Amino acid sequence: xxxxxxxxxxxxxxxxxxxxxxxxxIFGLLAGLFILGFVSSLQARSSLSVVVFTHLITLGFLxxxxxxxxxxxxxxxxxxxxxxxxxxxxxxHGLLTAGLLLFAYAFYNYQPTLMIVAMAMLxxxxxxxxxxxxxxxxNAKNITPTIKAFIGALASLLVALLLAGYLVLSHVNxxxxxxxxxxxxxxxxFSLLGWIAMLIIGVSYQVIPMFYVADAYPKLYTxxxxxxIFILLVGLGFSLIIDNPSLYLLFKVFxxxxxxxxxxxxxxxxxxxxxxxxxxxxYYWYFAMLMLLASIGLSVANEWLHMAQLNTMVVVVxxxxxxxxxxxxxxxxxxxxxVWFHLTNExxxxxxxxxxxxxxxxxxxxxxLHVLTLLSLAIFAxxxxxxxxxxxxxxxxxxxxxxxxxxxxxxxFTKRGLQKMSF
Amino acid sequence: MNISEFMADHHRACDDEYVKxxxxxxxxxxxxxxxxxxxxxxxxxxxxxxxxxTLFPAFEEKTGMAGGPTQVMRSEHVRMRATLDELKNHxxxxxxxxxxxxxxxxxxxxxxxxxxxxxMLYSMMDKVFGAESENLVKQLP
Ligand SMILES: [Fe+2]
Ligand SMILES: [Fe+2]
Numbered sequence: 306x307x308x309x310x311x312x313x314x315x316x317x318x319x320x321x322x323x324x325x326x327x328x329x330x331i332f333g334l335l336a337g338l339f340i341l342g343f344v345s346s347l348q349a350r351s352s353l354s355v356v357v358f359t360h361l362i363t364l365g366f367l368x369x370x371x372x373x374x375x376x377x378x379x380x381x382x383x384x385x386x387x388x389x390x391x392x393x394x395x396x397x398h399g400l401l402t403a404g405l406l407l408f409a410y411a412f413y414n415y416q417p418t419l420m421i422v423a424m425a426m427l428x429x430x431x432x433x434x435x436x437x438x439x440x441x442x443x444n445a446k447n448i449t450p451t452i453k454a455f456i457g458a459l460a461s462l463l464v465a466l467l468l469a470g471y472l473v474l475s476h477v478n479x480x481x482x483x484x485x486x487x488x489x490x491x492x493x494x495f496s497l498l499g500w501i502a503m504l505i506i507g508v509s510y511q512v513i514p515m516f517y518v519a520d521a522y523p524k525l526y527t528x529x530x531x532x533x534i535f536i537l538l539v540g541l542g543f544s545l546i547i548d549n550p551s552l553y554l555l556f557k558v559f560x561x562x563x564x565x566x567x568x569x570x571x572x573x574x575x576x577x578x579x580x581x582x583x584x585x586x587x588y589y590w591y592f593a594m595l596m597l598l599a600s601i602g603l604s605v606a607n608e609w610l611h612m613a614q615l616n617t618m619v620v621v622v623x624x625x626x627x628x629x630x631x632x633x634x635x636x637x638x639x640x641x642x643x644v645w646f647h648l649t650n651e652x653x654x655x656x657x658x659x660x661x662x663x664x665x666x667x668x669x670x671x672x673x674l675h676v677l678t679l680l681s682l683a684i685f686a687x688x689x690x691x692x693x694x695x696x697x698x699x700x701x702x703x704x705x706x707x708x709x710x711x712x713x714x715x716x717x718f719t720k721r722g723l724q725k726m727s728f
Numbered sequence: 729m730n731i732s733e734f735m736a737d738h739h740r741a742c743d744d745e746y747v748k749x750x751x752x753x754x755x756x757x758x759x760x761x762x763x764x765x766x767x768x769x770x771x772x773x774x775x776x777x778x779x780x781x782t783l784f785p786a787f788e789e790k791t792g793m794a795g796g797p798t799q800v801m802r803s804e805h806v807r808m809r810a811t812l813d814e815l816k817n818h819x820x821x822x823x824x825x826x827x828x829x830x831x832x833x834x835x836x837x838x839x840x841x842x843x844x845x846x847x848m849l850y851s852m853m854d855k856v857f858g859a860e861s862e863n864l865v866k867q868l869p
Contacts, residue, residue, distance in 0.1 A: 658826060
């Protein structure tokens with residue numbers, strides 16, 4: 306039966322997702338500063354400074370926003386309210402923020418004990434979220450494809466975290482087993498292709514029809530894609546551990562096909578969308594999908610080219626070109642909408658519209674800065690002289706993103722120039 | 729046709745008409761935009777009426793759930809109606825920027841609402857009503 310917890314007030318208070326959304330560009334900015342100060346080259350991929358930089362983006366920007374989006378979307382898509390969200394959200398946010406800062410410090414300075422503490426904080430941030438989500442979702446009678454993708458993403462995240470725990474412990478014991486490299490790769494695979502890609506796919510199922518009045522993704526895709534990807538990722542990890550390159554290549558080609566299918570479907574849905582209005586968020590989505598296709602193509606090509614730098618570039622294009630672009634585009638839609646939504650909910654009239662809240666000019670400039678940052682970062686993978694350019698662009702692009710998000714949301718707190726409807 | 733199919737089709741029809749009006753506003757073709765918007769306005773209201781006056785009461789009676797999901801949907805209708813009226817004012821004032829800015833919020837509101845109905849409420853209704861569901865569809869205005 307329809308669950309009775311479908312409350313009138315499903316949408317969580319604005320502060321809950323916003324706290325995550327505002328923090329993300331701050332970590333993006335920190336990542337830029339970190340490049341300027343400490344990353345002289347991307348070529349030594351396992352060097353600790355590259356590890357720190359990568360996690361400032363993947364955890365600080367990507368996971369941060371994704372958690373905020375899930376706090377927002379879970380109740381709306383599943384028709385349930387997350388229990389104790391007023392405590393859970395700040396707790397998850399605080400543990401992730403503090404854990405990541407400590408992680409950066411401990412790894413950069415190679416302090417094994419602090420590494421374990423940081424790891425424990427990050428682990429508990431995600432575990433708190435997972436436990437709260439599961440205990441809420443068991444009340445949801447209707448498990449939509451989006452929720453299934455969230456579950457797949459969280460399962461992948463747990464795998465990635467367990468492997469990360471193993472890696473941190475081997476740093477502490479200063480003993481690297483023969484499987485060390487295989488574990489590193491499996492960690493990367495589950496983080497990027499499991500946690501990040503699955504989450505973005507799940508969000509797309511919901512957001513592409515909702516924001517762009519486009520058709521839904523094909524039923525066949527929404528039904529099987531996540532399951533298939535998960536199985537393929539397990540296959541990839543397995544072939545790495547048993548060290549079987551041809552099995553690995555086979556699984557890799559299949560993952561590439563499923564992800565390419567997603568990118569092409571998304572471009573198709575957007576091209577055929579009913580609303581022909583073009584805004585910065587549509588640029589972001591097209592750009593993200595093209596970058597996903599580019600990273601897939603380069604990654605498969607590198608099976609024959611065998612260039613270490615190209616591998617780095619694949620990861621850069623996937624993280625900064627694909628994932629970060631989707632997420633930024635999503636925030637530009639979701640933040641002004643939520644501000645409008647909550648203010649009208651509270652009875653305010655003569656609201657600035659979604660377009661007026663940030664303004665197309667500022668978001669377009671930020672988009673261009675983002676594209677230039679990616680370009681510079683991709684070249685930096687080959688040419689260390691791009692350190693300064695990359696760092697500066699990354700700082701600028703994230704600073705403007707931060708300013709835009711603050712500009713778009715501060716009216717909710719100041720209520721400047723708003724009139725309240727009198728009943 | 730059962731409730732899910734019929735009502736989801738009508739969602740698409742409302743979208744199509746509305747998006748057409750929105751496109752005409754982009755081109756500042758105010759005369760045709762007015763006609764198109766009036767059609768969309770009527771279509772949305774017919775849709776709300778079908779739900780509020782026929783489908784929701786039947787569902788509430790059958791399940792005894794008066795304060796549940798249908799109540800949430802009704803309150804969202806109130807919101808969408810108010811936004812439609814505000815859009816109408818902007819259209820009459822030929823204020824393109826205001827119209828399109830608010831239109832952005834309106835579309836998200838509508839799509840989110842429609843998804844909830846299509847993914848949850850309508851399929852519940854078809855389950856609850858079984859074979860009756862086709863008859864209910866035929867009774868709709
Ligand atoms: Fe409705
Ligand atoms: Fe409806």
